[in-house]
Amino acid sequence: MTRLITRKLMPLLMVAYVISFIDRTNIGLAKTHLEADMGISAAAFGLGAGLFFLAYSLCEVPSNLLMHRFGARFWITRIMVTWGLLSAGMAFVQGETSFYVMRVLLGIAEAGFFPGVMLYLTYWFTRRQRAAAMGTFLAAVPIANIIGAPLSGAILGLDGVAGLQGWQWMFLLEGMPAVVLAVVVWKLLPDGPRDAPWLSEEQAGRLEAHLEAEQEAGAAESGTHSFAGVFRDKFLLMTIAIYFCHQIAVYSLTYFLPTIIESWGEMDSFTVGLITALPWVASAAGALLLPRHATNAARSRTILVGGLAAMTAGLLIAAVAPAVVAILGFCLTAACFFVVQPIMFAVPSTRLSGATLAGGIALMNTIGILGGFVGPYVMGLLEEATGSAVSGLWFVAALVAVGALLGLRFPTRDPEFHDSVAEVGRPAAEAG
Known part of the structure; x- marks a missing residue:
């Protein structure tokens, strides 16, 4: 059954997240064009980029609570339509004020997609399967990073076609696929097992009973039954x-890795892009290969602590080593990005249930997004203060090391529960 669920749901969700991530990050490639064509200053650009994350973080929890109320199919479709239209609408900004407004609206529109999918996966995968499922979904991030920049760069080459600037074509052509895919989501994405035409009534009932028993056991053991709790x-x-701490590392490398690579010597933009892609290839491999082994609390802690320790080591290697060895350090760090992340997102579903689970997952991502602001900001300050592009890596490595030490406090025992269908995840091949 697990293979069937993965085959039916994961490709659609991953494609949606690839589009989401490209729409979120393509603004970086438009920076110089917006400055030249619209007179948007570097300071205004930085503020607009940050406003997206501020609006996004403030709306995460309300969005997930609304998804819990209205259902995944309707709410994910709504998110994709609004973010796609607003992302395409970025093509028509006229100056700094409209730039700010559009970035805020885009943050509000897209908020809830990622934590919504994290919540949605808890409707389908048991505790033993959840880290692997989330790792597979998160492989969409490196895929987006690998294909996004070349795609956007190619579209920027349409400058002047039909009287539009290249950056306008980029926003239009990369925004509208979300709207088109939203139609597919509306038609194919079931709210839960009971709505899936490809599961029998017996399979759906067995799965839902098992998941409900798991959540009730976790909530009973943790004693957390409300969002305030x-x-x-x-x-x-x-x-x-x-x-x-983890997100500080992810976003620091996302925004500063090209700059660090450029500091190694003279090379053209294409070469910088190719080298930048290498750690993201490693991160995709890690996401697909390792989270599947986090099948219980003891293994999850081992993988979490080991992954964070490897991230720390990779950052320290990159901070002190020559270019060839440094890129191996970056690859080691990135290979663990989406190994440890699904383990952390699996935690709320072992301690919360219902609307509390929806709010808890969203709160976790809200705090993580703030790390996405802190990391690049401190990296920039340290680079400016020291003149070294890699100086901020020491700060990031220290925080990830703190995360590894905290990970040692993870429990090694799963919550116990008694359920007649406790082995629902075992017959994975019966329908797959």
């Missing part, structure tokens, strides 16, 4: 703190 749950708060 999340802020008193020390284990959840520790997990959120680890995720904050």
Whole structure:
């Protein structure tokens, strides 16, 4: 059954996330064009880029609670339509004010997609299967990073076609696929197992009973039964703190890796792009190969702590080594990005249920997004203060090391529950 569910759901969700990530990050390639054509200053550009994350983070929790109320099919479709239209609408900004407004609206529109999918996966995969499923989904991020820049660069070459600038074509052509795919999501994405035409009534009932038993056992053991209780749950708060450190590393490399590579010597943009892609290839491999082994609490802790320790080592290697060895350090770090992330996102579903689970997952991603602001900001400050593009890596490595130490406090025992269908995940091949 697990293979069948993965085959039916994951390709659609991954394609949607690839489009989402490209729409979120293509603004970087438009920077110089917006400055030249619209008079948007570097400071205004930086503010607009940050406003997206601010609006995004503020709307995460409400969005997930609304998805829990209205259903995944409707809410994910709504998110994709609005973000696609607004992303395409970026082609028509006229200056700094409209740029700010569009970035805020885009952040509001896209908020909830990622935590919504994390919540949605808890409707389908048991605790033993969840880290592997989330790791597979997260492989969409490196895929987006590998194909996004070349795609956007090619579209920028349409400058002047039909009287539009290249950056306008980029926003239009990369925004509209989300709207088109939203139609597919509306037609094919079931709200839950009971709505899936490719599962029998018996399979759906067995799966839902097992998942409900797991959540009830976890919530009973943690004692967290309300969203306010999340802020008193020390284990959840520790997990959120680890995720904050993790996201600082992810976004620091996302935004500063090309600059660091350029500091190694004279090379053209294409070469920089190729080298930049290498760590993301490693991260895709890690996401697809390792999270599947996090099948219980003891293994999850081992993989989490080991992954964070490897990330720390890779960052330190990159900070001190010559270029060839440094890129291997970056590859080691990136290979663990989406190995440890699904383990952290699997935690809320072992301690929360219902609307509390929806809010808890969204809160976790909200704090993580703030890490996405802190990391690049501090990296920039340290580079400016020291004149070295790699100086900020020491700061990032220190925080990831703190995350690894916190990870040592993860439990090694799963919550116990008694359920007649406890082995629902075992017959994975019966329908697949």
